[in-house]
Amino acid sequence: MNAGKSQKAAGEVVDHWAREMHAIKTRRDQAAFARLFDHYAPRVKGFVMGAGVTAEMAEEITQETFIAIWRKSHLYDPKKATVSSWLFAISRNKKIDLLRRETRPTPDMTDPAAAPDAPPLQDDLLDQNEQAASLYEALETLPEDQRETIRLAFISGRSHTEVAQQLGIPVGTAKSRIRLGVAKLREFLEKKDKDIGA
Amino acid sequence: MTKVTHHFPDELLLDYANGSLGESWALAIATHAEMSSEAQRVIIAYEALGGEMLSRARAQTPNDKTRAACLAAAAAENTIAPLKKHADASAEQREQDPIFPKTLRRFLGVDLDGVKWRSIGGGIKQKIIETRDASVARLLYIPAGVATPWHSHRGNEATVVLAGGFYDGDMSFTRGDVEFTDSTEPHQPRAMEDGPCITLAVTDAPLRFTNILPRLVQPFARI
Incomplete structure (x- = not known):
């Protein structure tokens, strides 16, 4: 993606994939699925390999992820998740299934048929694509130690305890970096919500 | 619905979102x-961040075989899955009036009324949940007004309230709240007076009881 583009333009690019997902979901559009695969499968494979998974296993995770995308496209709700965050969540779950032989207890937040016990999310407050993009921008503005600790947690797929070991810092330091960084991200989102709600 | 006020710390929600938790x-x-819209919001935000990082990952082109397998699966399963009607689903849910949130019900295969409890003394009952990691997950049933034995920890402990509520020191926890201690x-903890308190408790390491009696029971109760 072109870094020079405005936020709105970036949002439109992401919206393109939400439209492709819509075609997959409502029309079982195989050509759209092939385009989604060609754009995102290399990123899924690359992201999974970045977390230290072998190329062979990454290949299998990628395949399982995209078959799940096709089979479960009726559960995709663009109001609740961007296409990339859905891919992130599904590939993470497939990785857990394949590597640990554990099941992933996952709340059905994207399932329209599930009536969660909690009050419904106010998902209309902020467009998900815009929120994801601005959250990433906000992450970029954090102090380096907080930003890199949080980023490493995602890139490596490791726990904060393991991230602390990898960085050679005490676990307590990793915890406080994450808490401080996340507090700033939360503040940022709350401010956004207020701006939009006003 | 009472607002959930006690949450998991951020670093654990992050561990959850990146898939590193057992x-x-x-x-x-x-x-x-599933009981806290605030926690849902945070997890959704983490997954969105993860998605942004995935979008920016260094691309590794998959094998042609993988691509062919995915497209073949799509061609073979080319029907639109019937969408469940939302109204029906919520009507069904109301009818059953479940106590446990959906993920827990699915994991256990039963709701509260189907739990096979084992008494561990003092009116307290537990049900160990089979999980495939080193930590121990259990359901606890504490009668109204009853206090659990004094205990301390070697690792983390989380107690999620499913029904009723409890006090610990000057803090109170009700449905959806989690008490996290490291x-x-x-x-x-002492159950509130108005009814039994049912919780989902997870511990990293066995608890240490400060009284002699629970210590004797401990090897059998897997506390």
Whole structure:
């Protein structure tokens, strides 16, 4: 993606994939699925390999992820998740299934048929694509130690305890970096919500 | 619905979102999140961040075989899955009036009325949940007004309230709340007076009881 583009333009690019997902979901559009695969499968494979998974296993995770995308496209709700965050969540779950032989207890937040016990999310407050993009921008503005600790947690797929070991810092330091960084991200989102709600 | 006020710390929600938590802890967090819109919001935000990082990952082109397998699966399953009607689903849910959130019900295969409890003394009952990680997940049933034995920890402990509520020191916890402790300070949760308190509790390491009696029971109760 072109870094020079405005936020709105970036949002439109992401919206393109939400439209492709819509075609997959409502029309079982195989050509759209092939385009989604060609754009995102290399990123899924690359992201999974970045977390230290072998190329062979990454290949299998990628395949399982995209078959799940096709089979479960009726559960995709663009109001609740961007296409990339859905891919992130599904590939993470497939990785857990394949590597640990554990099941992933996952709340059905994207399932329209599930009536969660909690009050419904106010998902209309902020467009998900815009929120994801601005959250990433906000992450970029954090102090380096907080930003890199949080980023490493995602890139490596490791726990904060393991991230602390990898960085050679005490676990307590990793915890406080994450808490401080996340507090700033939360503040940022709350401010956004207020701006939009006003 | 009472607002959930006690949450998991950020670093654990991050561990949950990036998939590094074991099954027991993931179950506790998923259960809490289904009762707390705030926790859902945080997890959704983390997954969005993860998605942004995935979008920016260094691309590794998959094998042609993988691509062919995915497209073949799509061609073979080319029907539109019937969408469940939302109204029907919520009507069904109301009818059953479940106590446990959906993830926990699915994990156990039963709701509260189907739990096979084992008495561990003092009116307290437990049900160990089979998980495939080193931590221990259990359901606890504490009668109204009853206090659990004083205990301390060697690792983390999380207690998610499923029904009723409890006090610990000057803090109170009701449905959806989680008490998370990583300290070695002994504590003694006490169920509220208005009914039994049912919780999902996860511990990293066996608890240490400060009384002699629970210590004798401990090897058998897997506390």
